Amino acid sequence: MSYFTEGLFTAGRLLFAVDPEVYGIVGRSLRISLTATFFASLVGVPLGFLIGSRDFRGKAIVVIVVHTLMALPTVVVGLLGYAILSRQAPLGFLELLFTPRAIIMGEFILSLPIITALTISAIHGLDRRAVLTAQTLGAGKFRVAWTSLMEARYSVLAAVIVGFGRAASEVGSAMMLGGNIRFYTRTMTTAIALETSKGEFGFALALGLFLLLVVFSVNILLHLFQMKGRVR
Protein backbone atom coordinates (compact mmCIF):
# COMPACT_ATOMS: atom_id res chain seq x y z
CA MET A 1 0.00 0.00 0.00
CA SER A 2 1.36 3.40 -0.96
CA TYR A 3 1.91 6.20 1.53
CA PHE A 4 -0.98 8.09 -0.02
CA THR A 5 -3.52 5.22 0.20
CA GLU A 6 -2.44 4.39 3.72
CA GLY A 7 -2.73 8.04 4.60
CA LEU A 8 -6.26 8.20 3.18
CA PHE A 9 -7.36 5.23 5.32
CA THR A 10 -5.90 6.77 8.44
CA ALA A 11 -7.51 10.09 7.59
CA GLY A 12 -10.92 8.42 7.17
CA ARG A 13 -10.55 6.58 10.47
CA LEU A 14 -9.59 9.77 12.34
CA LEU A 15 -12.37 11.77 10.79
CA PHE A 16 -15.17 9.28 11.32
CA ALA A 17 -13.98 8.25 14.77
CA VAL A 18 -14.24 11.93 15.74
CA ASP A 19 -10.68 12.00 17.03
CA PRO A 20 -10.69 14.67 19.76
CA GLU A 21 -7.22 15.90 18.90
CA VAL A 22 -8.03 16.33 15.22
CA TYR A 23 -11.32 18.10 15.94
CA GLY A 24 -9.64 20.19 18.65
CA ILE A 25 -7.03 21.39 16.16
CA VAL A 26 -9.71 22.14 13.56
CA GLY A 27 -11.83 24.09 16.05
CA ARG A 28 -8.83 26.08 17.28
CA SER A 29 -7.70 26.86 13.75
CA LEU A 30 -11.14 28.08 12.78
CA ARG A 31 -11.43 30.23 15.91
CA ILE A 32 -8.04 31.82 15.29
CA SER A 33 -8.52 32.37 11.55
CA LEU A 34 -12.07 33.70 11.90
CA THR A 35 -11.02 36.08 14.68
CA ALA A 36 -8.08 37.34 12.65
CA THR A 37 -10.31 37.75 9.56
CA PHE A 38 -12.97 39.53 11.60
CA PHE A 39 -10.51 42.14 12.87
CA ALA A 40 -8.76 42.44 9.49
CA SER A 41 -12.17 43.07 7.88
CA LEU A 42 -13.09 45.55 10.56
CA VAL A 43 -10.02 47.59 9.65
CA GLY A 44 -9.46 46.60 6.01
CA VAL A 45 -12.95 47.20 4.59
CA PRO A 46 -13.32 50.78 5.88
CA LEU A 47 -9.67 51.48 5.03
CA GLY A 48 -10.18 50.10 1.52
CA PHE A 49 -13.32 52.20 1.16
CA LEU A 50 -11.53 55.36 2.26
CA ILE A 51 -8.61 54.79 -0.10
CA GLY A 52 -10.87 53.68 -2.96
CA SER A 53 -13.45 56.42 -2.71
CA ARG A 54 -11.15 59.40 -2.29
CA ASP A 55 -8.69 61.13 -4.54
CA PHE A 56 -5.65 62.37 -2.68
CA ARG A 57 -2.03 63.11 -3.33
CA GLY A 58 0.07 59.96 -3.21
CA LYS A 59 -2.90 57.61 -3.64
CA ALA A 60 -1.13 55.62 -6.35
CA ILE A 61 1.81 55.02 -4.02
CA VAL A 62 -0.50 53.94 -1.18
CA VAL A 63 -2.24 51.47 -3.51
CA ILE A 64 1.12 50.08 -4.71
CA VAL A 65 2.27 49.62 -1.10
CA VAL A 66 -0.97 47.82 -0.18
CA HIS A 67 -0.62 45.58 -3.23
CA THR A 68 2.98 44.81 -2.32
CA LEU A 69 1.96 43.88 1.22
CA MET A 70 -0.44 41.30 -0.22
CA ALA A 71 2.64 39.22 -1.03
CA LEU A 72 4.15 39.63 2.43
CA PRO A 73 5.97 36.35 3.26
CA THR A 74 4.43 34.66 6.29
CA VAL A 75 7.84 33.90 7.81
CA VAL A 76 8.72 37.60 7.64
CA VAL A 77 5.57 38.38 9.62
CA GLY A 78 6.54 35.60 12.04
CA LEU A 79 10.04 36.95 12.36
CA LEU A 80 8.91 40.56 12.92
CA GLY A 81 6.26 39.41 15.38
CA TYR A 82 8.84 37.37 17.24
CA ALA A 83 11.15 40.39 17.36
CA ILE A 84 8.39 42.51 18.87
CA LEU A 85 6.75 39.99 21.20
CA SER A 86 9.66 37.98 22.60
CA ARG A 87 10.50 38.47 26.24
CA GLN A 88 13.19 41.15 25.79
CA ALA A 89 11.35 42.89 22.96
CA PRO A 90 9.34 46.15 23.23
CA LEU A 91 6.02 44.32 23.68
CA GLY A 92 7.46 41.39 25.62
CA PHE A 93 5.66 42.50 28.80
CA LEU A 94 2.35 41.57 27.15
CA GLU A 95 3.43 37.91 27.23
CA LEU A 96 1.72 37.15 23.96
CA LEU A 97 4.40 35.03 22.32
CA PHE A 98 3.39 31.37 21.89
CA THR A 99 -0.27 32.12 22.54
CA PRO A 100 -3.27 31.90 20.16
CA ARG A 101 -3.50 35.71 20.33
CA ALA A 102 -0.03 36.01 18.81
CA ILE A 103 -1.14 33.82 15.91
CA ILE A 104 -4.25 35.99 15.50
CA MET A 105 -2.00 39.05 15.30
CA GLY A 106 0.16 37.42 12.63
CA GLU A 107 -2.82 36.30 10.57
CA PHE A 108 -4.39 39.74 10.99
CA ILE A 109 -1.28 41.34 9.48
CA LEU A 110 -1.33 38.86 6.59
CA SER A 111 -5.05 39.26 5.81
CA LEU A 112 -5.28 43.01 6.23
CA PRO A 113 -3.53 44.05 2.96
CA ILE A 114 -5.53 41.48 0.99
CA ILE A 115 -8.88 42.65 2.33
CA THR A 116 -7.86 46.31 1.94
CA ALA A 117 -6.56 45.93 -1.62
CA LEU A 118 -9.56 43.94 -2.83
CA THR A 119 -11.96 46.42 -1.18
CA ILE A 120 -10.16 49.25 -2.99
CA SER A 121 -10.71 47.38 -6.26
CA ALA A 122 -14.36 46.76 -5.39
CA ILE A 123 -14.92 50.47 -4.71
CA HIS A 124 -13.05 51.49 -7.87
CA GLY A 125 -15.32 49.17 -9.81
CA LEU A 126 -18.48 50.60 -8.28
CA ASP A 127 -20.73 52.68 -10.51
CA ARG A 128 -20.15 56.34 -9.62
CA ARG A 129 -23.87 56.96 -9.85
CA ALA A 130 -24.40 54.83 -6.71
CA VAL A 131 -22.78 57.52 -4.57
CA LEU A 132 -24.51 60.38 -6.40
CA THR A 133 -27.87 58.67 -6.05
CA ALA A 134 -27.45 58.14 -2.33
CA GLN A 135 -26.48 61.82 -1.97
CA THR A 136 -29.45 63.07 -4.01
CA LEU A 137 -31.75 61.01 -1.79
CA GLY A 138 -30.41 62.75 1.29
CA ALA A 139 -27.85 60.27 2.63
CA GLY A 140 -25.10 61.66 4.85
CA LYS A 141 -21.43 60.65 4.62
CA PHE A 142 -21.70 57.44 6.66
CA ARG A 143 -24.87 56.33 4.94
CA VAL A 144 -23.30 56.98 1.53
CA ALA A 145 -20.31 54.85 2.57
CA TRP A 146 -22.55 52.06 3.84
CA THR A 147 -24.67 52.15 0.67
CA SER A 148 -21.53 51.97 -1.49
CA LEU A 149 -20.28 48.95 0.43
CA MET A 150 -23.68 47.29 0.15
CA GLU A 151 -23.70 47.87 -3.60
CA ALA A 152 -20.23 46.35 -3.84
CA ARG A 153 -21.11 43.61 -1.33
CA TYR A 154 -20.30 40.62 -3.55
CA SER A 155 -16.82 41.93 -4.28
CA VAL A 156 -16.26 43.01 -0.66
CA LEU A 157 -17.37 39.61 0.60
CA ALA A 158 -15.00 37.96 -1.86
CA ALA A 159 -12.24 40.16 -0.38
CA VAL A 160 -13.08 38.90 3.11
CA ILE A 161 -13.16 35.29 1.93
CA VAL A 162 -9.76 35.59 0.27
CA GLY A 163 -8.48 37.19 3.49
CA PHE A 164 -9.84 34.24 5.45
CA GLY A 165 -8.20 31.84 3.00
CA ARG A 166 -4.86 33.53 3.60
CA ALA A 167 -5.30 33.37 7.40
CA ALA A 168 -6.45 29.75 7.44
CA SER A 169 -3.73 28.44 5.17
CA GLU A 170 -0.63 30.24 6.41
CA VAL A 171 1.92 28.27 8.43
CA GLY A 172 5.04 30.43 8.84
CA SER A 173 3.80 33.01 11.35
CA ALA A 174 1.56 30.49 13.18
CA MET A 175 4.63 28.32 13.73
CA MET A 176 6.91 31.16 14.82
CA LEU A 177 4.44 33.12 16.93
CA GLY A 178 2.37 30.21 18.26
CA GLY A 179 5.13 27.73 18.77
CA ASN A 180 2.94 24.77 17.67
CA ILE A 181 2.15 23.81 21.28
CA ARG A 182 -0.07 20.73 21.49
CA PHE A 183 -3.63 21.43 22.72
CA TYR A 184 -2.85 25.16 22.91
CA THR A 185 -1.46 26.78 19.76
CA ARG A 186 -1.36 23.87 17.35
CA THR A 187 -3.36 24.73 14.24
CA MET A 188 -4.19 22.69 11.15
CA THR A 189 -1.26 24.01 9.14
CA THR A 190 1.34 23.72 11.88
CA ALA A 191 0.08 20.23 12.74
CA ILE A 192 0.28 19.16 9.09
CA ALA A 193 3.88 20.40 8.90
CA LEU A 194 4.78 18.65 12.15
CA GLU A 195 3.05 15.33 11.45
CA THR A 196 4.49 15.16 7.93
CA SER A 197 8.00 15.68 9.30
CA LYS A 198 7.32 12.89 11.84
CA GLY A 199 6.12 10.53 9.10
CA GLU A 200 2.51 10.54 10.41
CA PHE A 201 1.18 10.95 6.93
CA GLY A 202 -2.41 9.83 7.73
CA PHE A 203 -2.85 12.37 10.51
CA ALA A 204 -1.45 15.13 8.30
CA LEU A 205 -3.72 14.10 5.44
CA ALA A 206 -6.81 14.09 7.69
CA LEU A 207 -6.04 17.67 8.68
CA GLY A 208 -5.32 18.60 5.07
CA LEU A 209 -8.71 17.22 4.05
CA PHE A 210 -10.37 19.26 6.80
CA LEU A 211 -8.57 22.38 5.68
CA LEU A 212 -9.73 21.82 2.12
CA LEU A 213 -13.28 21.07 3.32
CA VAL A 214 -13.42 24.32 5.30
CA VAL A 215 -12.18 26.45 2.39
CA PHE A 216 -14.49 24.59 0.00
CA SER A 217 -17.54 25.15 2.26
CA VAL A 218 -16.79 28.84 2.61
CA ASN A 219 -16.49 29.20 -1.16
CA ILE A 220 -19.75 27.33 -1.76
CA LEU A 221 -21.49 29.71 0.65
CA LEU A 222 -20.04 32.70 -1.21
CA HIS A 223 -21.07 31.24 -4.55
CA LEU A 224 -24.65 30.63 -3.33
CA PHE A 225 -24.83 34.17 -1.98
CA GLN A 226 -23.66 35.62 -5.29
CA MET A 227 -26.06 33.44 -7.28
CA LYS A 228 -28.95 34.50 -5.06
CA GLY A 229 -28.20 38.14 -5.84
CA ARG A 230 -27.94 37.61 -9.59
CA VAL A 231 -30.69 35.12 -10.41
CA ARG A 232 -33.69 36.51 -8.57
Place this chain on the structure above:
Amino acid sequence: MMMSARHPQFELLDIVHRYDGKKALEIGRLVLQGGEIYGFVGPNGSGKTTLLYIMNLLLRPTEGQIFFEGKPIYEGANCRSSAQRKMTMVLQNPYLFDTTVEKNLEYSLKLRGLPREKRLGLVRDALDEVGLVGFEKRRARQLSGGEVQLVGLARALALGPGVLFLDEPTANVDAKRIRQLENIITKINRERGTTVVLTTHNLDEAYRIAHRVFSLFEGNLVSPTMHNLFKGAIRTSPEGTCFDTGKIRIQIPSEYKDSESEHATVDPDEIILSREPFVSSARNSFAGAIVQISSEGDRVYLDVESGEVFRVEITGQSFREMGLNVRSRVYLTFKATSVHIL
Protein backbone atom coordinates in the same frame (compact mmCIF):
# COMPACT_ATOMS: atom_id res chain seq x y z
CA MET B 1 -44.83 73.39 0.04
CA MET B 2 -44.56 76.38 2.37
CA MET B 3 -42.73 79.26 0.79
CA SER B 4 -41.90 82.70 1.91
CA ALA B 5 -43.88 85.18 -0.17
CA ARG B 6 -40.97 87.59 -0.22
CA HIS B 7 -38.23 85.30 -1.42
CA PRO B 8 -37.78 83.35 -4.62
CA GLN B 9 -37.18 79.64 -4.09
CA PHE B 10 -33.70 79.81 -5.63
CA GLU B 11 -31.42 82.71 -6.21
CA LEU B 12 -27.97 82.19 -7.68
CA LEU B 13 -25.59 85.12 -7.60
CA ASP B 14 -22.28 85.46 -9.44
CA ILE B 15 -21.87 81.72 -9.77
CA VAL B 16 -18.65 80.48 -11.33
CA HIS B 17 -17.60 76.86 -11.44
CA ARG B 18 -14.29 75.56 -12.69
CA TYR B 19 -13.10 72.03 -13.37
CA ASP B 20 -9.31 71.81 -13.06
CA GLY B 21 -9.09 75.57 -13.41
CA LYS B 22 -11.20 75.64 -16.59
CA LYS B 23 -14.38 77.66 -16.38
CA ALA B 24 -17.42 75.45 -16.96
CA LEU B 25 -20.20 77.71 -15.73
CA GLU B 26 -20.66 81.42 -15.20
CA ILE B 27 -24.02 82.85 -14.18
CA GLY B 28 -24.48 86.42 -13.03
CA ARG B 29 -27.93 86.03 -11.52
CA LEU B 30 -30.60 83.38 -11.81
CA VAL B 31 -33.90 83.48 -9.94
CA LEU B 32 -36.32 80.56 -9.81
CA GLN B 33 -39.75 80.91 -8.26
CA GLY B 34 -41.50 78.08 -6.42
CA GLY B 35 -44.16 75.97 -8.13
CA GLU B 36 -42.88 76.53 -11.67
CA ILE B 37 -41.33 74.23 -14.25
CA TYR B 38 -38.00 75.46 -15.58
CA GLY B 39 -36.28 74.00 -18.60
CA PHE B 40 -32.58 74.41 -19.31
CA VAL B 41 -31.65 73.71 -22.90
CA GLY B 42 -28.20 73.44 -24.37
CA PRO B 43 -25.78 71.21 -26.20
CA ASN B 44 -23.40 68.76 -24.52
CA GLY B 45 -20.83 70.56 -22.40
CA SER B 46 -22.95 73.69 -22.08
CA GLY B 47 -22.99 73.38 -18.28
CA LYS B 48 -26.56 72.10 -17.80
CA THR B 49 -25.67 69.20 -15.54
CA THR B 50 -23.12 71.27 -13.60
CA LEU B 51 -25.83 73.86 -12.93
CA LEU B 52 -28.24 71.14 -11.80
CA TYR B 53 -25.62 69.66 -9.45
CA ILE B 54 -24.91 73.10 -8.01
CA MET B 55 -28.60 73.81 -7.42
CA ASN B 56 -29.11 70.33 -5.94
CA LEU B 57 -26.17 71.15 -3.64
CA LEU B 58 -24.18 68.14 -4.82
CA LEU B 59 -21.47 70.46 -6.07
CA ARG B 60 -20.27 73.58 -4.37
CA PRO B 61 -19.56 76.32 -6.90
CA THR B 62 -16.03 77.66 -7.07
CA GLU B 63 -17.41 81.17 -6.60
CA GLY B 64 -20.75 82.79 -5.88
CA GLN B 65 -23.69 82.45 -3.58
CA ILE B 66 -26.84 80.36 -3.57
CA PHE B 67 -29.94 81.39 -1.67
CA PHE B 68 -32.70 78.88 -1.03
CA GLU B 69 -35.95 80.42 0.17
CA GLY B 70 -33.99 83.55 1.01
CA LYS B 71 -31.33 81.83 3.12
CA PRO B 72 -27.70 81.55 2.03
CA ILE B 73 -26.88 77.87 1.59
CA TYR B 74 -23.22 77.81 2.43
CA GLU B 75 -23.36 79.86 5.60
CA GLY B 76 -23.80 77.22 8.26
CA ALA B 77 -24.25 73.48 7.91
CA ASN B 78 -27.90 73.53 8.97
CA CYS B 79 -29.05 75.69 6.04
CA ARG B 80 -27.55 73.28 3.58
CA SER B 81 -28.88 70.09 5.11
CA SER B 82 -32.39 71.48 5.66
CA ALA B 83 -32.47 72.73 2.04
CA GLN B 84 -31.14 69.42 0.77
CA ARG B 85 -33.99 67.57 2.44
CA LYS B 86 -36.48 69.56 0.37
CA MET B 87 -35.00 68.61 -2.97
CA THR B 88 -33.91 65.60 -4.93
CA MET B 89 -32.66 64.75 -8.36
CA VAL B 90 -33.22 62.04 -10.93
CA LEU B 91 -30.02 61.41 -12.87
CA GLN B 92 -29.99 61.22 -16.65
CA ASN B 93 -29.52 57.48 -16.42
CA PRO B 94 -30.97 56.67 -12.99
CA TYR B 95 -29.05 54.27 -10.80
CA LEU B 96 -31.20 51.77 -8.96
CA PHE B 97 -29.73 50.00 -5.96
CA ASP B 98 -29.20 46.28 -6.40
CA THR B 99 -32.36 45.23 -4.59
CA THR B 100 -36.12 45.31 -5.14
CA VAL B 101 -38.08 48.25 -6.52
CA GLU B 102 -39.80 48.64 -3.15
CA LYS B 103 -36.52 48.87 -1.24
CA ASN B 104 -35.22 51.42 -3.74
CA LEU B 105 -38.23 53.61 -3.07
CA GLU B 106 -38.03 53.06 0.69
CA TYR B 107 -34.37 54.12 0.83
CA SER B 108 -34.85 57.86 1.27
CA LEU B 109 -37.92 57.38 3.47
CA LYS B 110 -35.90 55.23 5.87
CA LEU B 111 -33.28 57.98 6.02
CA ARG B 112 -36.03 60.31 7.19
CA GLY B 113 -37.05 57.85 9.91
CA LEU B 114 -40.59 57.17 8.67
CA PRO B 115 -42.31 54.09 10.11
CA ARG B 116 -42.61 51.08 7.81
CA GLU B 117 -46.37 51.34 7.33
CA LYS B 118 -46.12 54.96 6.21
CA ARG B 119 -43.17 54.11 3.98
CA LEU B 120 -45.05 51.38 2.19
CA GLY B 121 -48.03 53.70 1.67
CA LEU B 122 -45.81 56.34 0.08
CA VAL B 123 -44.08 53.71 -2.06
CA ARG B 124 -47.46 52.47 -3.33
CA ASP B 125 -48.64 56.01 -4.11
CA ALA B 126 -45.43 56.87 -5.97
CA LEU B 127 -45.56 53.68 -8.03
CA ASP B 128 -49.20 54.38 -8.78
CA GLU B 129 -48.27 57.85 -9.99
CA VAL B 130 -45.85 56.45 -12.59
CA GLY B 131 -48.08 53.51 -13.51
CA LEU B 132 -45.90 50.78 -12.01
CA VAL B 133 -48.16 49.31 -9.33
CA GLY B 134 -47.28 45.63 -8.87
CA PHE B 135 -43.57 46.23 -9.46
CA GLU B 136 -42.76 46.37 -5.72
CA LYS B 137 -41.01 43.00 -5.47
CA ARG B 138 -39.33 43.11 -8.88
CA ARG B 139 -35.52 43.19 -8.87
CA ALA B 140 -34.33 46.61 -10.00
CA ARG B 141 -31.64 45.08 -12.20
CA GLN B 142 -34.24 43.21 -14.25
CA LEU B 143 -36.18 46.29 -15.39
CA SER B 144 -36.12 47.76 -18.90
CA GLY B 145 -34.56 51.18 -19.56
CA GLY B 146 -37.96 52.92 -19.58
CA GLU B 147 -39.01 51.19 -16.35
CA VAL B 148 -35.73 52.21 -14.69
CA GLN B 149 -36.45 55.84 -15.62
CA LEU B 150 -39.95 55.60 -14.15
CA VAL B 151 -38.75 53.88 -10.95
CA GLY B 152 -36.08 56.59 -10.60
CA LEU B 153 -38.82 59.20 -10.88
CA ALA B 154 -41.09 57.29 -8.46
CA ARG B 155 -38.24 57.11 -5.94
CA ALA B 156 -37.93 60.87 -6.11
CA LEU B 157 -41.69 61.37 -5.86
CA ALA B 158 -41.99 59.12 -2.80
CA LEU B 159 -39.96 61.75 -0.98
CA GLY B 160 -42.48 64.47 -1.79
CA PRO B 161 -39.75 66.99 -2.64
CA GLY B 162 -40.36 70.71 -2.88
CA VAL B 163 -37.91 70.88 -5.77
CA LEU B 164 -37.35 68.10 -8.27
CA PHE B 165 -34.32 68.19 -10.55
CA LEU B 166 -34.48 66.06 -13.66
CA ASP B 167 -31.35 65.64 -15.73
CA GLU B 168 -32.35 64.84 -19.31
CA PRO B 169 -35.42 62.88 -18.17
CA THR B 170 -36.33 61.59 -21.62
CA ALA B 171 -32.84 61.04 -23.04
CA ASN B 172 -32.85 57.26 -22.58
CA VAL B 173 -36.55 56.64 -23.05
CA ASP B 174 -38.30 55.33 -26.14
CA ALA B 175 -40.80 57.56 -27.96
CA LYS B 176 -43.77 55.73 -26.43
CA ARG B 177 -42.68 56.60 -22.89
CA ILE B 178 -41.65 60.21 -23.57
CA ARG B 179 -45.21 61.56 -23.51
CA GLN B 180 -45.98 59.48 -20.41
CA LEU B 181 -42.99 60.98 -18.60
CA GLU B 182 -43.84 64.50 -19.73
CA ASN B 183 -47.41 64.08 -18.49
CA ILE B 184 -46.19 62.80 -15.11
CA ILE B 185 -43.83 65.77 -14.77
CA THR B 186 -46.54 68.35 -15.51
CA LYS B 187 -48.98 66.51 -13.22
CA ILE B 188 -46.53 66.54 -10.30
CA ASN B 189 -46.09 70.28 -10.75
CA ARG B 190 -49.80 70.98 -11.13
CA GLU B 191 -51.11 68.77 -8.34
CA ARG B 192 -48.32 68.96 -5.76
CA GLY B 193 -46.95 72.40 -6.56
CA THR B 194 -43.48 70.89 -6.90
CA THR B 195 -40.90 73.10 -8.56
CA VAL B 196 -39.41 71.14 -11.42
CA VAL B 197 -36.03 72.02 -12.90
CA LEU B 198 -35.10 69.94 -15.90
CA THR B 199 -32.42 69.87 -18.55
CA THR B 200 -32.90 68.70 -22.08
CA HIS B 201 -31.35 68.81 -25.54
CA ASN B 202 -34.78 69.09 -27.03
CA LEU B 203 -36.09 72.62 -27.29
CA ASP B 204 -39.58 71.54 -28.32
CA GLU B 205 -39.78 69.31 -25.27
CA ALA B 206 -38.63 72.16 -23.03
CA TYR B 207 -41.38 74.38 -24.42
CA ARG B 208 -43.96 71.61 -24.09
CA ILE B 209 -43.26 71.07 -20.40
CA ALA B 210 -41.66 74.18 -18.93
CA HIS B 211 -43.18 77.49 -17.94
CA ARG B 212 -39.81 79.12 -18.59
CA VAL B 213 -37.00 78.00 -20.79
CA PHE B 214 -33.37 79.04 -20.37
CA SER B 215 -30.59 78.29 -22.79
CA LEU B 216 -27.07 77.50 -21.76
CA PHE B 217 -24.15 77.85 -24.09
CA GLU B 218 -20.52 77.30 -23.10
CA GLY B 219 -21.44 77.73 -19.45
CA ASN B 220 -23.38 80.97 -19.90
CA LEU B 221 -27.08 81.67 -19.84
CA VAL B 222 -28.13 82.97 -23.22
CA SER B 223 -31.46 84.55 -23.80
CA PRO B 224 -33.86 83.00 -24.44
CA THR B 225 -33.16 79.94 -26.61
CA MET B 226 -30.46 78.34 -28.66
CA HIS B 227 -32.11 79.16 -31.95
CA ASN B 228 -30.45 81.69 -34.20
CA LEU B 229 -27.04 80.97 -32.77
CA PHE B 230 -24.41 81.83 -35.34
CA LYS B 231 -20.69 81.30 -35.49
CA GLY B 232 -18.51 83.87 -37.20
CA ALA B 233 -16.40 86.96 -36.59
CA ILE B 234 -16.98 90.63 -35.90
CA ARG B 235 -15.95 93.00 -38.71
CA THR B 236 -15.87 96.75 -39.01
CA SER B 237 -16.58 98.46 -42.31
CA PRO B 238 -17.71 101.93 -43.44
CA GLU B 239 -21.29 100.65 -43.13
CA GLY B 240 -20.77 99.93 -39.47
CA THR B 241 -19.96 96.98 -37.23
CA CYS B 242 -21.30 93.64 -38.31
CA PHE B 243 -21.14 89.94 -37.42
CA ASP B 244 -19.95 88.02 -40.47
CA THR B 245 -21.09 84.38 -40.51
CA GLY B 246 -19.43 83.75 -43.86
CA LYS B 247 -22.85 83.62 -45.51
CA ILE B 248 -24.51 86.78 -44.28
CA ARG B 249 -23.51 89.95 -42.46
CA ILE B 250 -25.62 90.87 -39.44
CA GLN B 251 -25.41 94.48 -38.27
CA ILE B 252 -24.60 94.78 -34.57
CA PRO B 253 -24.06 97.73 -32.20
CA SER B 254 -20.69 99.43 -32.68
CA GLU B 255 -19.82 98.85 -29.01
CA TYR B 256 -18.84 95.29 -30.01
CA LYS B 257 -16.28 96.40 -32.60
CA ASP B 258 -13.32 95.29 -30.47
CA SER B 259 -14.90 92.06 -29.26
CA GLU B 260 -13.24 88.79 -30.26
CA SER B 261 -16.38 86.76 -29.71
CA GLU B 262 -17.19 84.09 -32.28
CA HIS B 263 -20.86 83.60 -31.43
CA ALA B 264 -23.95 85.73 -31.85
CA THR B 265 -27.61 85.00 -31.27
CA VAL B 266 -30.87 86.69 -32.22
CA ASP B 267 -33.99 86.32 -30.11
CA PRO B 268 -36.74 84.72 -32.28
CA ASP B 269 -39.25 87.01 -30.54
CA GLU B 270 -37.49 90.12 -31.83
CA ILE B 271 -37.54 89.27 -35.51
CA ILE B 272 -40.33 90.91 -37.50
CA LEU B 273 -41.69 88.68 -40.22
CA SER B 274 -43.45 90.22 -43.22
CA ARG B 275 -44.57 89.31 -46.70
CA GLU B 276 -43.20 92.57 -48.17
CA PRO B 277 -40.00 94.49 -47.29
CA PHE B 278 -40.61 96.15 -43.92
CA VAL B 279 -39.70 99.83 -43.78
CA SER B 280 -38.25 100.76 -40.41
CA SER B 281 -35.08 101.99 -38.72
CA ALA B 282 -34.02 98.39 -38.06
CA ARG B 283 -30.61 97.80 -39.68
CA ASN B 284 -31.04 94.13 -40.47
CA SER B 285 -33.38 92.99 -43.23
CA PHE B 286 -33.11 89.66 -45.06
CA ALA B 287 -35.28 88.04 -47.71
CA GLY B 288 -35.82 84.30 -47.38
CA ALA B 289 -38.13 81.32 -47.72
CA ILE B 290 -39.86 79.28 -45.04
CA VAL B 291 -38.33 75.80 -44.85
CA GLN B 292 -40.07 74.38 -41.79
CA ILE B 293 -43.16 75.10 -39.72
CA SER B 294 -43.93 73.75 -36.24
CA SER B 295 -46.36 74.81 -33.57
CA GLU B 296 -46.95 74.51 -29.85
CA GLY B 297 -50.22 75.81 -28.47
CA ASP B 298 -50.82 79.20 -30.02
CA ARG B 299 -47.17 79.69 -30.93
CA VAL B 300 -45.94 78.97 -34.42
CA TYR B 301 -42.24 78.51 -35.13
CA LEU B 302 -40.96 79.17 -38.62
CA ASP B 303 -37.50 78.26 -39.87
CA VAL B 304 -36.57 80.72 -42.61
CA GLU B 305 -33.66 80.16 -44.99
CA SER B 306 -32.03 83.47 -45.84
CA GLY B 307 -28.37 82.65 -46.14
CA GLU B 308 -28.51 81.31 -42.57
CA VAL B 309 -31.57 79.56 -41.15
CA PHE B 310 -33.43 81.86 -38.74
CA ARG B 311 -36.05 80.69 -36.26
CA VAL B 312 -38.95 83.15 -36.01
CA GLU B 313 -41.80 82.92 -33.52
CA ILE B 314 -45.25 84.32 -34.33
CA THR B 315 -48.78 83.81 -33.02
CA GLY B 316 -51.19 81.36 -34.65
CA GLN B 317 -53.44 84.26 -35.62
CA SER B 318 -50.64 86.12 -37.46
CA PHE B 319 -49.66 82.89 -39.17
CA ARG B 320 -53.20 82.38 -40.49
CA GLU B 321 -53.67 86.02 -41.48
CA MET B 322 -50.43 86.03 -43.48
CA GLY B 323 -51.40 82.81 -45.27
CA LEU B 324 -47.92 81.33 -44.77
CA ASN B 325 -46.76 77.96 -45.96
CA VAL B 326 -43.54 76.09 -46.55
CA ARG B 327 -41.59 77.83 -49.39
CA SER B 328 -43.49 81.13 -48.84
CA ARG B 329 -41.22 84.12 -49.55
CA VAL B 330 -40.87 86.36 -46.48
CA TYR B 331 -38.73 89.20 -45.11
CA LEU B 332 -36.99 89.18 -41.74
CA THR B 333 -36.30 92.48 -40.02
CA PHE B 334 -34.59 93.07 -36.69
CA LYS B 335 -32.59 95.75 -34.92
CA ALA B 336 -28.85 95.63 -34.40
CA THR B 337 -29.55 95.72 -30.65
CA SER B 338 -31.56 92.47 -30.96
CA VAL B 339 -28.30 90.69 -31.72
CA HIS B 340 -26.57 89.34 -28.63
CA ILE B 341 -22.84 88.79 -28.83
CA LEU B 342 -21.86 85.86 -26.60
